[in-house]
Each structure stands twice: as C-alpha cells, then as structure tokens.
Amino acid sequence: MERIGRVADADTTPRLSVRARALGLMSVTDVKLAVLRQQPVWWNGSQYHCPVCEADFASPGSAAAHTIADQHPVLRMD
Ligand SMILES: [Zn+2]
Numbered sequence: 001m002e003r004i005g006r007v008a009d010a011d012t013t014p015r016l017s018v019r020a021r022a023l024g025l026m027s028v029t030d031v032k033l034a035v036l037r038q039q040p041v042w043w044n045g046s047q048y049h050c051p052v053c054e055a056d057f058a059s060p061g062s063a064a065a066h067t068i069a070d071q072h073p074v075l076r077m078d
Pocket of ligand 1: 023051055070072
C-alpha cells in the first residue's frame, strides 16, 4: 500500500545538495569551477560543504582531507 518515495536512480551523475543548487550549482563541474574561483581565500573559511555527499566541515583541514580522500570538490560557505 505504501510506496517508498525514492526511486532507484539510474542516472550516473551525482545529484548535488539543495544548498549547492540554491547557489546555482547544477553539476560537479559547476562546483569545481566555483571552488577554483574561491581558491585565493578558500583556506580562510570556517564553514565548508560537500555538495556531493552533503557533508559539512568546520575547518579547511577537514574539508581538504575530504577532497583528497573522496575526490569531491568542497565549497567554502562563509
Ligand atoms: Zn563529499
């Protein structure tokens, strides 16, 4: 009777988080470009967000470690 709302997603493109889409980012490529633009001041932040797995980080060190470990572009959010 009850249906689970989530349908198996055959799309190989990872869906980005709501927070990333709110910023106008629609693909991992968009996020990578945004991170490149943040490059000069990226390390000065205190809030980071991975749009691929919706993880948040409170320091640039943990954000960078996630990028290296999982190959995800992590946005600075503050
Ligand atoms: Zn991630």
